[in-house]
Amino acid sequence: MTKVKKIAGFDVSKTFFDVCLCNQGVLSQKRFTNDSTGFGQLSAMLPAETHCVMEATGPYYLQLAFFLHAQAMKVSVVNPLVVRRFSQMRLTRAKTDKSDAKIILDYGIKEEPSAWEPPKVYVVQLQQLQALSAQLQKHYRALSNQQEAFFISGLMQKELGKFFKKELARIQAQLDTIEKQMHEIITQYHGELMTQLTSIPGLGKKTAMTLIVLSGGFKKFSNYKQLSAYVGLSPRIYESGSSVKGRTRICKMGMGRIRALLYVCAWSAKRCNSGCKELYDRLVANGKNKRLALIAVANKLIKQAFAIATSNCVYDKNYSKNI
Secondary structure (H helix, E strand, O other), X not given: OOOOOOEEEXXXXXXXXXXXXXXXXXXXXXXXXXXXXXXXHHHHHOOOOOEEEEEOOOOXXXXXXXXXXXXXXXXXXXOHHHHHHXXXXXXXXXXXXXXXXXXXXXXXXXXXXXXXXXXXHXXXXXXXXXXXXXXXXXXXXXXXXXHHHHHHHOOOOHHHHHHHHHHHHHHHHHHHHHHHHXXXXXXXXXXXXXHHXXXXXXXXXXXXXXXXXXXXXXXXXXXXXXXXXXXXXXXXXXXXXXXXXXXXXXXXXXXHHHHHXXXXXXXXXXXXXXXXXXXXXXXXXXXXOHHHHXXXXXXXXXXXXXXXXHHOOOOOHHHHOOO
């Protein structure tokens, strides 16, 4: 006789979360506040060894996931896009927190997602600092563009100009402080890896730090292609039958910031990195678009970074020709 699994689907938001529990084939649903009080009430509802499935909804799921993991529950955190496609496949029309919890439960029952491992505290700190840095950079660019537009008009007041200068300097100082904090954390936990990555010609310190954070010290992925797909640089082929022959493009399903950093690094790498220069020159000589060639160089940098990180060595231009 097949044992009926105890599994629960969680739809988590900022202030509360909905639970849909399947225990011995019996469904039950309830809402709790997303805080320590709600977690305590949830403990009374969940039987031991319940498989808890939830989406990676920004920072809102983290505290609950940590709590359930500490209670010796199996926790699975899945990509929201995967659950969304699963819902569309089932032609689900309702969109409520209660129905979403049920969909996540159904996904967990059918797919049996793998267990989630809680990230180390310093990793979460790095992710938060990185997110704050990205937001401040966006604000800096917007303010800088506004300053330029006002200046070009020829009618900007002197006091307004002083305000822009002071505000931009303040944001830059905050960015410098955040980068310093990130570098200190990286040096403490991944100092040797940071040195190895920055030995790659063309790969800058910011890009190396970002790759370390995204890849969990290059331990989250088993090969460089997975990392490339994660950051959104893997090619996407669009073909169907004999009539649809779309252009091959990168999928862009990953993080835009790291793609932008790698693209900038590619400009430098195509000049000073022998392996990247050879690749770029060959593609351009074969008639490929220069932008496409730069994307290929960015992928080459990921491949080199992954090889160096997993082999625990520094860059060697002779060895790298085979990477």
